[in-house]
Structures are given as structure tokens and as C-alpha cells.
Amino acid sequence: MGKIVAFTNKKGGVGKTTTAVNMAAYCAQFGKKTLLVDIDSQGNATTALGFSKGALKKSVYNVLIEDDSVSANTLPTQVQNLDILPANVDLTGADVDIVYKRNREQILKNELEKVRGQYDYIFIDCPPSLGLLTINAWVAADSVIIPLQSEYFAMEGISQLMNTFKLVQQRLNPHLQIEGVVITMYDSRALISKQIASEIKKFFKNKLYEIIIPRNVRLAEAPSHGMPVMLYDPKCVGARAYRALTEEFLSKQKNK
Numbered sequence: 001m002g003k004i005v006a007f008t009n010k011k012g013g014v015g016k017t018t019t020a021v022n023m024a025a026y027c028a029q030f031g032k033k034t035l036l037v038d039i040d041s042q043g044n045a046t047t048a049l050g051f052s053k054g055a056l057k058k059s060v061y062n063v064l065i066e067d068d069s070v071s072a073n074t075l076p077t078q079v080q081n082l083d084i085l086p087a088n089v090d091l092t093g094a095d096v097d098i099v100y101k102r103n104r105e106q107i108l109k110n111e112l113e114k115v116r117g118q119y120d121y122i123f124i125d126c127p128p129s130l131g132l133l134t135i136n137a138w139v140a141a142d143s144v145i146i147p148l149q150s151e152y153f154a155m156e157g158i159s160q161l162m163n164t165f166k167l168v169q170q171r172l173n174p175h176l177q178i179e180g181v182v183i184t185m186y187d188s189r190a191l192i193s194k195q196i197a198s199e200i201k202k203f204f205k206n207k208l209y210e211i212i213i214p215r216n217v218r219l220a221e222a223p224s225h226g227m228p229v230m231l232y233d234p235k236c237v238g239a240r241a242y243r244a245l246t247e248e249f250l251s252k253q254k255n256k
Helices: 016-029 044-048 060-064 089-100 107-112 132-140 158-171 191-207 217-225 237-254
Strands: 003-007 034-038 082-085 121-125 143-149 177-184
Touching: 003 016, 003 132, 016 034, 016 044, 016 082, 016 121, 016 143, 016 177, 016 217, 016 237, 034 044, 044 217, 060 089, 060 107, 089 132, 107 132, 132 158, 143 158, 177 191, 177 237, 217 237
Parallel strands: 003 121, 003 143, 034 082, 034 121, 143 177
Antiparallel strands: none
């Protein structure tokens, strides 16, 4: 049975989608059958894998709101072993539409369970909020990965995120765990980056991944070309960092 991991942070611009897309791509490259689910209405994960969200008829919206199947809306990507359940423009209103659905927190879980056996990993790219779409992801997931930017406001909102996380554990998904925390956009030249990284380590302790993702121009450019960094520039420092992070992630799975 495939493992479901939600990539989440209530703060935007922290490298959440970049981490979800590139870890999914490297998992696929390492031979793991992987599904990336884009439930962020911005559709950045969809765009980053070369799809135009404005042109798509198939999407996660059909699954959440129109009771369609995951399989009917999944698309293959340019990366072998990697599929995507994309977002399109319809998803913009989904947080409102889903309010009126029965068992609204369980919709994504119920549908992903039907395809879980077809994948080694299912990664969910969550919106930068703690609304119903994110709650759906957490209820469906076995664990969450939290990307944190190594900047001054990195820890802002973490207490609220953790409080909501605990509520979901208590009321909706008692098996939900923190898979890990990854430091992103790290600038080794900046003292503040080192200080914030130290604070993050104190707070999350053994949940913090050893691999740190640096600031990297090629990494930032890749989504605009519709491809993960492993295809855009596999030798850049950002690509090497995400490859190493994925290796660390997979290595920890063997020990569980």
C-alpha cells in the first residue's frame, strides 16, 4: 500500500510546492511509482510539471466536488513513474463548494484509498492555509512534511499549524504523524539563516532533515519551464540538494 504524505505550511512562499514537485520527481526517478496531488488553487505544482491549469478539463476538483474518480482525472507526466492529479481554475472555489458536501473532511481520503495500492507514494501539495482542502489532505495522509524557510518569519504561524495538526490527530486522523521538516531557501552567507536553522532544529529536534535546500536560481527557474529541476538542470546545487533530500526520505522509510 502506498504511503500518503502531505506537504504543508500555512505560510506561502516557503518552497512547499518546489519541495513536493522535486521530491516526487526524484522518487519516480528512483523507481518508485508516485502520484502528485495538487490541491492548491494556485495550481503551481500542475504548472511546474508542464500543464496549463487553464486548459485542463480533468482535475482534482472533479474528484472533490463532482464525485469523479481519481483514476479518471490522473495524467502521466514527462517523468517516468510520476503521475499527477492536477489542479485547474475550478479549484479556486472548492473551499466554499466543499462545505456543502457530506463527510466533507473525508472526501479526498475516501478517493485516494481506491488508488493507494497502485502507487508507492502519493504526495499532496496543500494550499498555504488551514482550510478544508488542507484538512482533507491531512485526513487522507499518513504523515506531513513541513518546508520551512530559513528567514526571520519562518516560525511565525507554526504554533497555529501545530495546534490544528493536533486537532486533526485527535478528531479525524489519529494515525497522522510529522514525517519531517525541511529547511528551504537557505543562504549560507547570511548569519540570520544559521540562527533560524538552529531555532528550527531546537523546536523539531529529530524530525528535521539533515539535508538543507539552498537558494538557487536554477531551482527557481525550473517551474517557469514546466519541468522539475532534475530535467531542467540536474547538475545545479538545487537539483543535487533535492536528490539528496529524497534519498534521505527514502532511507528513513526503510527504517520504519
